[in-house]
Amino acid sequence: MIMKNRTVIFQFLLLGLPIPPEHQHLFYALFLAMYLTTVLGDLIIIILILLDSHLHTPMYFFLSNLSFSDLCFSSVTMPKLLLNMQSEDTSISYEGCLTQMYFSNLFGGLEIFFLVIMAYDRYVAICLPLHYTSIMRPKLCVFLVLLSWVFTMLNSLLHTLLLARLSFCEDRVIRHFFCDTSALLNLACSDIYINELVIFFLGGPIMVIPFLLIVVSYVRIVFSIIKVSSTQAIHKVFSTCGSHLSVVSLFYGTVIGLYLCPSANNFTVKEASMAMMYTVVTPMLNPFIYSLRNRDIKEALVRVFIKKKIFL
Secondary structure (H helix, E strand, O other), X not given: OEEOOEEOOOEEEEOOOOOOHHHHXXXXXXXXXXXXXXXXXXXXXXXXXXXXXXXXXXXXXHHHHHHHHHHHHHHHHHHHHHHHHOOOOOEEEHHHHHHHHHHHHHHHXXXXXXXXXXXXXXXXXXXXXXHHHHHOOHHHHHHHHHHHHHHHHHHHHHHHHHHHOOOEOOOOEEOXXXXXXXXXXXXXXXXXXXXXXXXXXXHHHHHHHHHHHHHHHHHHHHHHHHHHOOHHHHHHHHHHHHHHHHHHHHHHHHHHHXXXXXXXXXXXXXXXXXXXXXXXXXXXHHHHHHHHOOHHHHHHHHHHHHHHHHHO
16 A cells, blocks of 8 residues: 555565675574574573572673573574575565564663673672672662663663654665664654654663773773782783673674664665674673683583483
8 A cells, every 4th residue: 555655564575684695505504503502502501590509699690681681682683584594585574573673672772781780790799899798689689680671671662662653665675684773764754853863862872871881890890900919810800801891892882883873874794794793793702701611600510410410
């Protein structure tokens, strides 16, 4: 149904990634391996934290939530991308597209808040060790996680409702590999001023302020360690903080670059790479950076396997 160059959209077509046809199978295998690595790594962490009582601490409580959000974040986009790479039909229904957009914003927002909470937890543990148990009480930990869920759900719902009110032109090709908010706005025939205003004034602080808080937390950790610790401890902290900050910078840098400093309406190779970084690469790296390199996680893995052998 077309009226005044506007149409009721029942489905969109996802353009996908700008990959030459001769390389499709190679990239399909690569993305499938990355997705399976993410799923396996996050599931191992979540199960270990649930089963091992030694890991029932604030740090691992937050880590289990981060792993869950990573798992869901990748699962929102990757299965559809992998399916489209093996199929000639790249369509997605209007309702399915809005649903995918809602959950990608939701779990992407949770990723941001959980990274901030974990940085604060490490700051309290290292810089204020004598007050750690009194500050990071179970009630506060649960409150921080619930607050993150409520805020990101409302924020994602707001963006989805604002987009749902728009009319779309006849062009229904989404120049992205998933239903991204900015890509959908490019197809709208309606006035998107309010949408852009909300993205800038609400989305901007959500991205920038948490990143600054994380940097401040790790800077204070580093200075605190330098004052009192040995050279070996300093090297260990720098190694840990450096790896954490590298992943955080990769995630926030690509998100801020895409949403607050967009280059053009076209989905270029550069933009595709940046989108893959925060939707696929960082969720895959988080299990290795935050936990699988961690001695407690390795010891918990051994304990769980020993218990399993005993019961067998």
